[in-house]
Amino acid sequence: MTIQEIQEEIVDEFSMFEDWMQRYEYMIELGKSLPLIDGQYKTEDHIIKGCQSKVWVHAEMKDDKVVFTADSDAIITKGIIAILIRVFSNQKPQDVINASTDFIDEIGLKEHLSPTRANGLVSMIKQLKLYAVAYQAQLN
Amino acid sequence: MTNKNTIAAKLDVDVIRKDFPILKRKVNGQSLVYLDNAATSQTPQQVIDAIVDYYQNYNANIHRGVHSLSQEATDAYETAREKIRAHFNIGKRHEVIFTSGTTHAINLVASGFTHFLKEGDEILVSALEHHSNIVPWQMLCERTGAKLRVIPMTMNGELKMEEYHRLLSERTKLVFCNHVSNALGTINPIEGIIGAAHKVGAAVLIDGAQAAAHIKSDLQKLDVDFYTVSAHKMCGPTGVGILYGKEKWLNKLPPYQGGGEMIAEVTFEKTTYANLPHKFEAGTPNICGGIAFGAALDYMNTIGFEAISEYEDALVDYATEQLLAIDGLKIYGTAKHKTSVVSFNIEDIHPYDIGTILDKMGIAVRTGHHCAQPIMDFYQIPGTVRASFSFYNTMEEVDKLVEAVKKAKSMLL
Known part of the structure; x- marks a missing residue:
């Protein structure tokens, strides 16, 4: 699926929830199911700055696609990362760079996050895109 | 057991609450329960x-x-x-x-x-x-x-x-x-x-x-x-x-x-x-x-500082007792002499997660290291959830906190 298609799918899923409680329960479930980052990458180098809970992200190229793995010590944060990974992982670097992030507003994620979490979300997306930029530069 | 009804003698919290316009507001559709008084207190109409x-x-x-x-x-x-x-x-x-x-x-x-x-x-x-x-x-x-x-x-x-x-x-x-x-x-x-x-x-x-x-x-x-x-x-x-x-x-x-x-x-x-x-x-x-x-x-x-500290002591004693009844909950800072602050964690749950769920339920607490990282390092924890009480808080608000913590625990574990 393209990034656009995945985003539409997520927007659809979130539109079914009636209240914040269901949304959070869903995000917590996603967090619990997040494929964990390999232990060797849970180091200071892989921590995203700007998140108040710890977030580690690792990126690697498989064939012509960038694959992200991540972890956090907070479960709701993990749920947010799980959504981002679903959207951006296994995609071509150029597509990650070009991707719009409007879906975050559409699923009402930002308004339901505390300001510190919302800042963390921005930092996370920035970091994923930076990885994609780096890999794209290698390809060029 | 702290008796919820015997301690209010010197201080009429219902009257006091009327002085604080902000306490009437709703947060996330819920009545605000403000328990972040150690960060900043609310302002009475007189001020x-x-x-x-x-x-x-x-x-x-x-x-x-x-x-x-x-x-x-x-x-x-x-x-x-x-x-x-x-x-x-x-x-x-x-x-x-x-x-x-x-x-x-x-x-x-x-x-x-x-x-x-x-x-x-x-x-x-x-x-x-x-x-x-x-x-x-x-x-x-x-x-x-x-x-x-x-x-x-x-x-x-x-x-x-x-x-x-x-x-x-x-x-x-x-x-x-x-x-x-x-x-x-x-x-x-x-x-x-x-x-x-x-x-x-x-x-x-x-x-x-x-x-x-x-x-x-x-x-x-x-x-x-x-x-x-x-x-x-x-x-x-x-x-x-x-x-x-x-x-x-x-x-x-x-x-x-x-x-x-x-x-x-x-x-x-x-x-x-x-x-x-x-x-x-x-x-x-x-x-x-x-x-x-x-x-x-x-x-x-x-209002008087004697009445204030007596009332706040009763709030924190009641909160401590009720929170400790939650399985897996640990309170940090159990000094003999302390003010109305309860800093706690629940086993296997990050304090941010608890704070986020509490906020959705209208309860304002502080989570994190409270600008005191050396203390958190001492206990080897990333931070705590901190509920801090003031003389305008009520026993019913303590009950709401305890219920919300239980709810958060059931969602997060």
Whole structure:
């Protein structure tokens, strides 16, 4: 699926929830199911700055696609990362760079996050895109 | 068991709550339960009125105008200084220096001590400090070559006094400690700390930011050299506070900032400084803030600090008992003497996750390291959830907190 298609799918899923409680329960479930980052990458180098809970992200190229793995010590944060990974992982670097992030507003994620979490979300997306930029530069 | 109904005798919380307009508001569709009082307290109508009155009726610059408005503003500002003096039983009015808050006050002292310290001297700070109380001293040590030494704490969150006595020596020039720990609520034995420091000739600065809303301190009796307070922790506005200093120390310390108000005479060759307190009050101060601080003290004194602390003790005892009944919940900071703060975690759950769910239920708590990372490192935790109570909180709000924590736990585990 393209990034656009995945985003539409997520927007659809979130539109079914009636209240914040269901949304959070869903995000917590996603967090619990997040494929964990390999232990060797849970180091200071892989921590995203700007998140108040710890977030580690690792990126690697498989064939012509960038694959992200991540972890956090907070479960709701993990749920947010799980959504981002679903959207951006296994995609071509150029597509990650070009991707719009409007879906975050559409699923009402930002308004339901505390300001510190919302800042963390921005930092996370920035970091994923930076990885994609780096890999794209290698390809060029 | 704490009886929910027997303790309200001295303080009518239903009447008090009517004074706080913000307590009526809804957050995320729920009635606000405000339990982040250690970060900042809410503002009663009486203080809001003082702020409005100032801007509507006598907003003017102080200490320099010839006109009536300026005189009225000056009078009100100096009356506030007098109220603060009286509240803390400070000897002289000019020993009350208005600052922007505790952090500013501590930096003022740390900056001044640059002139009194040399290599080999030592500054003692407690392990229970807020970052704002650690960094200025580290900077002072970098400037002077003095050494920072730490008074260690126990697992209960109490200072190890025998270690403190061991650390004190003729090398100790300054001892710094908070009156109450912001992260854990521990009330430190400052009488003993001050007395022992004076025996070796060291000066003592006590940070009263967390204490002043709960404990009415007699600063002359304490014989403390410096004491700091922030108005916004005790029903006043943000951006204003005081440094109390003994006259002999304030005379010795050089001015902290240059500007208007703090000078006696200025030529391009030489400036002579104004007398206390103006020597430390460069520029136009937070006039309205100072006046509102006075109104906040009036408000709290009308209720009475004895009634306030008795009521808050009952709240925190009840909250502690109810929270501890939750399986896997651990409270950090179990000192014998503490204020109305409960800092806790639930096993295998990150404090941010709990805080996020509580917020959705209208409950405001603080999560994180509370600007006291060394304490969190000591307990080897990323942070805690901190509920801090004020005299306008109710037993029913404690019940709501406990229910919300249970709900969060069931969602997150």
